[in-house]
Amino acid sequence: MTTFYSEFQKIFVSVDCIIFGFEKNKLKVLIGKRKMDPGRGEWSLYGGFVRLGESIDDAALRTLFELTGMQNVYMRQVGAFGNVDRDPGERVISIAYYALINVNDYDDGLRQEHGVEWVDIEDMPPLYSDHREMVNKARMLMKEKIKTEPVGFRLLPSLFTLTQLQRLYEAVNGEELDKRNFRKRIKEMDYIEKTELIDKSSSKRGAFLYRFNRHAYDEDPNFKL
Amino acid sequence: MTTFYSEFQKIFVSVDCIIFGFEKNKLKVLIGKRKMDPGRGEWSLYGGFVRLGESIDDAALRTLFELTGMQNVYMRQVGAFGNVDRDPGERVISIAYYALINVNDYDDGLRQEHGVEWVDIEDMPPLYSDHREMVNKARMLMKEKIKTEPVGFRLLPSLFTLTQLQRLYEAVNGEELDKRNFRKRIKEMDYIEKTELIDKSSSKRGAFLYRFNRHAYDEDPNFKL
DNA sequence: TCAAAAGTGTTAGATTTACACCCATGA
DNA sequence: TCATGGGTGTAAATCTAACACTTTTGA
Numbered sequence: 001m002t003t004f005y006s007e008f009q010k011i012f013v014s015v016d017c018i019i020f021g022f023e024k025n026k027l028k029v030l031i032g033k034r035k036m037d038p039g040r041g042e043w044s045l046y047g048g049f050v051r052l053g054e055s056i057d058d059a060a061l062r063t064l065f066e067l068t069g070m071q072n073v074y075m076r077q078v079g080a081f082g083n084v085d086r087d088p089g090e091r092v093i094s095i096a097y098y099a100l101i102n103v104n105d106y107d108d109g110l111r112q113e114h115g116v117e118w119v120d121i122e123d124m125p126p127l128y129s130d131h132r133e134m135v136n137k138a139r140m141l142m143k144e145k146i147k148t149e150p151v152g153f154r155l156l157p158s159l160f161t162l163t164q165l166q167r168l169y170e171a172v173n174g175e176e177l178d179k180r181n182f183r184k185r186i187k188e189m190d191y192i193e194k195t196e197l198i199d200k201s202s203s204k205r206g207a208f209l210y211r212f213n214r215h216a217y218d219e220d221p222n223f224k225l
Numbered sequence: 226m227t228t229f230y231s232e233f234q235k236i237f238v239s240v241d242c243i244i245f246g247f248e249k250n251k252l253k254v255l256i257g258k259r260k261m262d263p264g265r266g267e268w269s270l271y272g273g274f275v276r277l278g279e280s281i282d283d284a285a286l287r288t289l290f291e292l293t294g295m296q297n298v299y300m301r302q303v304g305a306f307g308n309v310d311r312d313p314g315e316r317v318i319s320i321a322y323y324a325l326i327n328v329n330d331y332d333d334g335l336r337q338e339h340g341v342e343w344v345d346i347e348d349m350p351p352l353y354s355d356h357r358e359m360v361n362k363a364r365m366l367m368k369e370k371i372k373t374e375p376v377g378f379r380l381l382p383s384l385f386t387l388t389q390l391q392r393l394y395e396a397v398n399g400e401e402l403d404k405r406n407f408r409k410r411i412k413e414m415d416y417i418e419k420t421e422l423i424d425k426s427s428s429k430r431g432a433f434l435y436r437f438n439r440h441a442y443d444e445d446p447n448f449k450l
Numbered sequence: 451t452c453a454a455a456a457g458t459g460t461t462a463g464a465t466t467t468a469c470a471c472c473c474a475t476g477a
Numbered sequence: 478t479c480a481t482g483g484g485t486g487t488a489a490a491t492c493t494a495a496c497a498c499t500t501t502t503g504a
Contacts (some may be wrong), residue, residue: 005315008274011236013318015306037229049233052316056307080263080305082238082281089229091277093238095305095318163455180458181494203455205501388483405485407468428482429475 012092015060016047016131017067017079018138021103021118022155027171028103029135030067032116034128038089044128045135046116047094060097067114068106074154075099076145078138087132094130098138100154123175143172150191153212161199161207162186191217237317240285241356242292243303243363246328246343247380253328254395255292257341259353263314269310269353269359271341272319285322292339293331299379300324301370303363311355323363325379340402347399368397375416378437385425386432387411418443 019030034044043048048063050056060075067142078096086092105120111117126132147151152168153160166182186192191213198206244255259269273288275281279445285300303321311317328343336342344350346364351357371377377393391407411417416438423431 005237005274005317008237009277011238011275011277012230012233012281013236013238025368049230050236050307050318050483052234052236055309056305056318077304079302080281082284084278085281089337092230092279093275093318093320096308146432161456178494178496179456182456184459200502203501204503205454205456207456287460386483403468404483408484409486412464425475430473430481430483431475432483 003112012087012090013050013056014047014092014094015050015056015063016045016134017064017075017095018045018096018098018135019064019068020098020100020121020138020142021106021157022168022171023103023118025167025171027121027139027168028118029121029124030111030116031119031124031131032114034224039128042128043125043131045096045131046114050095056095057097058101060095064097064099067110067116068101069110070101070105073099073101076132076141078134078141081130081134083093083130087135088129094134096134096138100142100151102157103156105158111173113119139189146172150189150212150217159195159197159199159209159211160204161209163202163207165210166194237312237315238275238281238286239272239317239319240275241270241283241306241319241321241359242285242289242300243270243321243323243360244289244293245323245325245346245363245367245380246331247393247396247449248328248343248369249384250392250396252346252364252393253343254346254349255336255341256344256349256356257339260340264353267353268350268356269323269357271339275320276403281320282322285320285324289322289324290333292341293326294328294335295326298324298326299376301366303359303366306355306359308355313354319359321359321363323367325376325384327380329382375414375437375442383422384422384424384436386427386434388427388432390417390435395439417439 021028021030031043032056034040034042046063046067050059054062064073065071065073068225075097078098080093080095082093084091086094114133115208127135152163152165152172155168162183165186166177166179169182170176189213193211193213195209195211197209199209200206238352240343246253246255255271256268259265259267262420271288271292273284273291275284281289289300290296300322303323305318305320307314307318311319346360349360375399377390380393381389387408390411391404392404395401418436418438420434420436424434425431
C-alpha cells in the first residue's frame with residue numbers, strides 16, 4: 001500500500017452506541033457492564049472498533065447488529081469524542097451513534113446473553129469514561145430531531161394508542177403535555193392513521209390504535225425541502 | 226506502552242476546518258488548493274492530522290492557529306466523516322470543525338502565504354473528497370446555532386451597524402428579513418448595546434454603531450438553562 | 451356503582467408577519 | 478435637489494397555551 005501520510009501516527013477509532021428504547025412510559029438506554037480491560041465491570045455503552053474496510057456508519061450498524069441481531073435500524077451520528085485520556089488504556093477516538101429500537105423487537109434471550117440492560121435515562125448509574133456525555137448529547141439531538149421528523153415511531157410497536165404516543169413525547173421532552181393540544185396536533189398529521197383496532201390492555205373502555213404511514217409522510221408537502 | 230487493543234487496527238484521524246467569514250454582505254468560507262497528494266491542486270478545506278498527545282478539539286484549534294495565527298476562536302465540531310474511500314490515498318477518518326472569524330482579524334499576508342481564499346458559500350467550486358458535504362453540514366449547524374445563541378458577532382467587527390447585522394443574518398439564513406421586524410427583535414436583546422458612535426462609511430446620513438456585550442448576555446435570564 | 455383511562459372545543463394571550471413613509475446628508 | 482441608506486409603529490393573522498366535562502366498561 002502506498003503510504004502518503006507516513007510521518008503521522010494512526011489511532012484506534014471505535015464506535016459507541018446509545019440505544020434508545022421506550023418501555024413503561026420511560027425512555028430507556030441499553031447499557032452493560034464492561035467485559036474488557038481497562039474499566040472492566042463499569043457500566044458502559046456497547047461499542048466496537050472501526051475496521052479498515054468499513055465506513056464508520058457501517059461500523060456502527062455492525063456493532064448494533066452484533067448486540068441485537070437487528071438490521072435496518074434508525075441510527076444517527078452523535079459526534080466524535082477524542083480527549084487524550086478518555087480511554088485509560090490507549091489513545092482511542094470514539095464516534096458515538098444513537099439508535100432507536102422498539103424494545104419488543106429485541107430478543108430478550110439475546111439481550112441477556114450480552115449482559116445488557118434497559119435503564120431509565122433519568123436514573124442511570126455512573127458510566128465508564130465519557131459515555132455519560134455521549135448519552136447526554138445523543139438525547140439532546142434526538143429530542144431536536146423528534147420535533148421535526150416523526151422518528152418516535154421507531155420506539156413504538158407498529159400499532160400504538162395516542163396515549164402511548166403522548167407518553168413517548170413526554171418521556172423524550174422531559175415534560176408533560178396537554179392531552180387535548182397533543183391530540184389536536186396529531187390529528188393534523190395525515191401520516192398518523194387511525195385504525196379500526198382497539199387496544200384494551202390499558203383501559204376498560206379501550207383505545208383506538210394508530211399507525212404511522214411512511215408513504216403518507218414522504219408525500220406530506222409540509223416536510224419537503 | 227500496554228497494548229490493550231492489539232488485535233485491532235489503527236487508522237489515520239484528521240481534522241478539517243470550515244472557516245466562516247463575512248464580507249461584502251456574503252457568507253464566505255476559506256479554502257485553498259490542496260498542496261499534497263493525493264488530490265493535489267483540488268480546492269479543499271484546510272486540515273491536519275490529529276496527534277497522539279492532543280485531543281481532537283485541540284487538533285482543530287492548532288490547525289486553525291497554524292493557518293491564521295488566531296487563538297480563542299469560536300469552534301464547534303461538525304461531525305466525523307468516515308467513508309472507506311473518502312481519501313484516495315489511505316484510510317483516513319476526518320472530524321470536521323467550523324470556526325467563526327472576523328475577516329479583518331486575519332492578516333492578509335498570512336492568508337496569501339497559505340494560498341487560501343475567501344469564497345462565497347453560494348458560489349463554491351467543487352471541493353476535494355467529501356469536503357462539500359462537510360461545508361453543508363457545518364452551515365446547517367451554524368444556522369441552527371445562530372438562532373439560539375448570539376454567535377454571529379464573531380463574524381463582525383466589534384462595532385457594527387444594524388444593517389450589517391441584518392445582512393449577516395440574511396446571508397446565514399439565505400433569505401431576506403424585514404427591516405422593522407428585525408430591529409424590533411434586536412431592541413429586545415439587552416446585550417446588543419447602542420453606542421454613540423456613527424459609521425459614515427456606508428451612507429451619507431451615517432448609522433449608529435452597536436456592540437455585543439458579553440457580560441449582559443451571560444446575565445440575560447432568557448438564556449439561562 | 452364507581453374507578454380509570456379515552457375522548458372531545460373554545461377562548462385568551464402571545465407571537466409573527468406585513469407593510470410605507472420621513473430623515474439626514476454628501477455629491 | 479436628489480439619490481441613498483437610516484430609522485421608525487401599527488394592525489391583522491397565526492400560533493400557542495390553558496382549561497373541564499362526558500363516555501365506556503370491567504371489577
